[in-house]
Amino acid sequence: MSTAAIAHPKSFWREYVFSTDHKTIAKQYLSTGIFMALVGGLLAYVMRMQLAYPGQAIPGYGTIDPQSYNAVVTMHGTIMIFWVAMPILLAAFGNFLIPLMIGAADMAFPRLNMLSYWIFFLSTVVLLASFFVPGGAAAGGWTSYPPLSGSAAYSGGQWGVTLWLLAVAMEFAAFLMGGINFITTAINNRAPGMKLFDMPLMVWMQLGASIIFLFSVGPLIAGAVMLILDRVAATGFYNPATGGDPILFQHLFWFFGHPEVYVILLPGFGAVAEVLPVFSRKPFFGYRMMVYATIITGVLSFIVWAHHQFIAGIDPRLATAFSITTILISVPIAVMTFAFIATLYKGSIELKTPMLFALGTLVVFLLGGVTGIHLGTAATDIYLHDTYFVVAHFHYTLIPPVFFGFFAAWYYWFPKMFGRMLNEGLGKAHFWLTFIFMHVTFIPMFLLGFGGHHRRISNPQFFEAMQGPEAERLQIIATAGAIGILLSQIPFVVNSVLSLLRGAKAPANPWQANTLEWTVPSPPPHGNFETVPQVYRGPYEYSVPDRVDDWFPQDAKV
Amino acid sequence: MAEYPRAEHILNESTEVPTGRLGIWWFLASEVVIFGGLIATYVLFRWQHPEWAAEASHTLNFAGALNTMVLLTSSLTVVLAHAAITEGKFQLAARNLGFTLLGGAIFMGVKAYEYSHEIAAGFVPARSLFWSFYYTMTGLHALHVLGGMIAIATVLVAVRKGHAPQRVEYVGLYWHFVDIVWIFLFPLLYLAS
Ligand code: HEM
Numbered sequence A: 001m002s003t004a005a006i007a008h009p010k011s012f013w014r015e016y017v018f019s020t021d022h023k024t025i026a027k028q029y030l031s032t033g034i035f036m037a038l039v040g041g042l043l044a045y046v047m048r049m050q051l052a053y054p055g056q057a058i059p060g061y062g063t064i065d066p067q068s069y070n071a072v073v074t075m076h077g078t079i080m081i082f083w084v085a086m087p088i089l090l091a092a093f094g095n096f097l098i099p100l101m102i103g104a105a106d107m108a109f110p111r112l113n114m115l116s117y118w119i120f121f122l123s124t125v126v127l128l129a130s131f132f133v134p135g136g137a138a139a140g141g142w143t144s145y146p147p148l149s150g151s152a153a154y155s156g157g158q159w160g161v162t163l164w165l166l167a168v169a170m171e172f173a174a175f176l177m178g179g180i181n182f183i184t185t186a187i188n189n190r191a192p193g194m195k196l197f198d199m200p201l202m203v204w205m206q207l208g209a210s211i212i213f214l215f216s217v218g219p220l221i222a223g224a225v226m227l228i229l230d231r232v233a234a235t236g237f238y239n240p241a242t243g244g245d246p247i248l249f250q251h252l253f254w255f256f257g258h259p260e261v262y263v264i265l266l267p268g269f270g271a272v273a274e275v276l277p278v279f280s281r282k283p284f285f286g287y288r289m290m291v292y293a294t295i296i297t298g299v300l301s302f303i304v305w306a307h308h309q310f311i312a313g314i315d316p317r318l319a320t321a322f323s324i325t326t327i328l329i330s331v332p333i334a335v336m337t338f339a340f341i342a343t344l345y346k347g348s349i350e351l352k353t354p355m356l357f358a359l360g361t362l363v364v365f366l367l368g369g370v371t372g373i374h375l376g377t378a379a380t381d382i383y384l385h386d387t388y389f390v391v392a393h394f395h396y397t398l399i400p401p402v403f404f405g406f407f408a409a410w411y412y413w414f415p416k417m418f419g420r421m422l423n424e425g426l427g428k429a430h431f432w433l434t435f436i437f438m439h440v441t442f443i444p445m446f447l448l449g450f451g452g453h454h455r456r457i458s459n460p461q462f463f464e465a466m467q468g469p470e471a472e473r474l475q476i477i478a479t480a481g482a483i484g485i486l487l488s489q490i491p492f493v494v495n496s497v498l499s500l501l502r503g504a505k506a507p508a509n510p511w512q513a514n515t516l517e518w519t520v521p522s523p524p525p526h527g528n529f530e531t532v533p534q535v536y537r538g539p540y541e542y543s544v545p546d547r548v549d550d551w552f553p554q555d556a557k558v
Numbered sequence B: 001m002a003e004y005p006r007a008e009h010i011l012n013e014s015t016e017v018p019t020g021r022l023g024i025w026w027f028l029a030s031e032v033v034i035f036g037g038l039i040a041t042y043v044l045f046r047w048q049h050p051e052w053a054a055e056a057s058h059t060l061n062f063a064g065a066l067n068t069m070v071l072l073t074s075s076l077t078v079v080l081a082h083a084a085i086t087e088g089k090f091q092l093a094a095r096n097l098g099f100t101l102l103g104g105a106i107f108m109g110v111k112a113y114e115y116s117h118e119i120a121a122g123f124v125p126a127r128s129l130f131w132s133f134y135y136t137m138t139g140l141h142a143l144h145v146l147g148g149m150i151a152i153a154t155v156l157v158a159v160r161k162g163h164a165p166q167r168v169e170y171v172g173l174y175w176h177f178v179d180i181v182w183i184f185l186f187p188l189l190y191l192a193s
Helices: A012-017 A022-052 A066-102 A110-132 A158-188 A201-232 A246-280 A287-303 A305-309 A316-344 A353-376 A378-384 A388-418 A424-450 A469-502 B019-048 B052-056 B061-086 B090-120 B129-160 B166-191
Strands: none
Touching: A022 A066, A022 A110, A022 A388, A022 A469, A066 A110, A066 A158, A066 A201, A066 A246, A066 A388, A110 A158, A158 A201, A158 B019, A201 A246, A201 A287, A201 B019, A201 B129, A246 A287, A246 A305, A246 A316, A246 A353, A246 A388, A246 B019, A287 A316, A305 A316, A316 A353, A316 A378, A353 A378, A353 A388, A353 A424, A388 A424, A388 A469, A424 A469, B019 B129, B019 B166, B052 B129, B061 B090, B061 B166, B090 B129, B090 B166, B129 B166
């Protein structure tokens, strides 16, 4: 580590563009992620309009043919997972919070950090460019299964999938660099006195997510290389005609893909874990239990992958084994949920906006988790597989961390990031509108799924079961809900822009919280801490008896 | 915005392991799963295809053996470089890194000879799944050799000027990793015929 890497930047370029400051890099990831969320959201709007009014011109888009619909589904899923959830939850908040929460001046490898963002930026450009190549964007689903994705003849054109693979590979490289940085920093650059079990849960969750990502993504990188070669060098790894095996890709994909779900979930839960104690003025219930549950989740997440392949022709004995591990993983997740609820018990709960979003995360995730039981059991999954029941289920599990977890983090750390307070009234309106429209959108999808509506089909009316007025009504309700979700983001945008421009100046510790990021000015200066903090206690000592203040900062002596 | 002097504790090493070494180990862990996934896939296929033995007999065992020796020797010189740097002998370390670079270059040269020889004989990647695996695995490995050579060259330049002694260890660890991967690839692709 050289001094130069964290010395104060001089020029505009070094300060705002090619910056090595973890806080600037966090904001770069954040703004790219929010922009991509807009793209992903508009694609969702296009899909929903087509499903409710098949074949009619979509305002702002026009009519959509089946091939383009497939591309829209694929890009929506890809963008939401890899270009929204990961950059925002992991890269933006991990970068911003890890050094501040552990009392470090920056990441362990600031230049690697900068490189990681710019590779990510490049991957974003490549992905967006793939919309405009001949044949259109990739259309094989975000899972990109061969043989669909393996040959240009099936996937629209030569360019779409190849660019998609290239973009995803670069994105993985960026997050590997970021992950190595996160892990090393959290393990090695803690302030004096901060033991591993004094780290805020957010840091634990970021650490867990980074380690899970690092150990799961390798086989998929290998798998992606093989898929690229199948497309451009006429090899036959996934082609049965040459002795290859398409199911191989499913194994490699889901060996990564399922742990990836936890890579997204954990940072979202981390934000919830920080918000709940502060707004109930109580210590976190079962801090160590929470850490152990995170570790167990991480380990189990590596042995559940084949539950995505129950109907792909895997050995039924294998299916039973994976059913068991799948149901088993709900145990540590349930432990986390109970720890959250127990933290609230008898607390003096204050329903500020961050708290509302944190509670929203729990409520929505509970519904997602419960519907997962139907899918984790091989017998029921055989009926429900690839229906809108699955679509509704994974949105109920992904939207809690990606939407609600992100917004909990946004409303909670915005004062620290930008030095301004957000408006509470607009924040609450944002929460309630989003929360209500979320159910309006996705509950009809559960019902449609039971009714037999297949996912990734451009026109539901191809199927007899979807032709009646009842199914049509549900489609229209879901579409209205989706538009509602998009419009509900207006208060968020207005609130953020107005607060950035004219919000009240934020004090260092507006929420009277304990963790180290609240001991420095808002926003924190370059280098973060004036003097190296000394840590004396864990992060959640609220309402300690015999103390005047009901909070007890980690670095406060006695 | 207030400007603080650089907080010294960025160098705080909670575990007493140098941060760079820790970073390298985690980096290698991520590489292990990439090659691990590829090798595991190959082994599972190979199990089901005993007839690949005939294909594997067309690989050039002598070239593979030569390359194994070259790579092992270059690992030795990187160890010598590390030993020299711990005694503060920067120039000796640089010379040994130079030998390692030379080893890498020979390895790549032999590999290029093999590829051209095989392709000329009609053993192209698309010929059969065995050859697809052969080119993918050795190709990915060769890319890593190349990356390692670039890293070593950078460190060599710094070390000659008397800078960055700790980096000799880091590139050394990486070079050992590249070496170990080859130790797996050589028997799996060349010898098991
Ligand atoms: C505004 C809210 C959203 C709406 C209305 C929405 C709507 C949809 C619809 C209708 C589909 C299925 C299309 C089909 O199978 O025909 C879908 C697929 C998908 N969505 Fe969303 N979505 C939203 C937000 C999100 C978020 C936040 C995420 C994840 C972080 C996400 C991830 C996915 C994924 C992974 C797929 C699967 C893509 C595929 O089948 O390849 N969505 N979405």
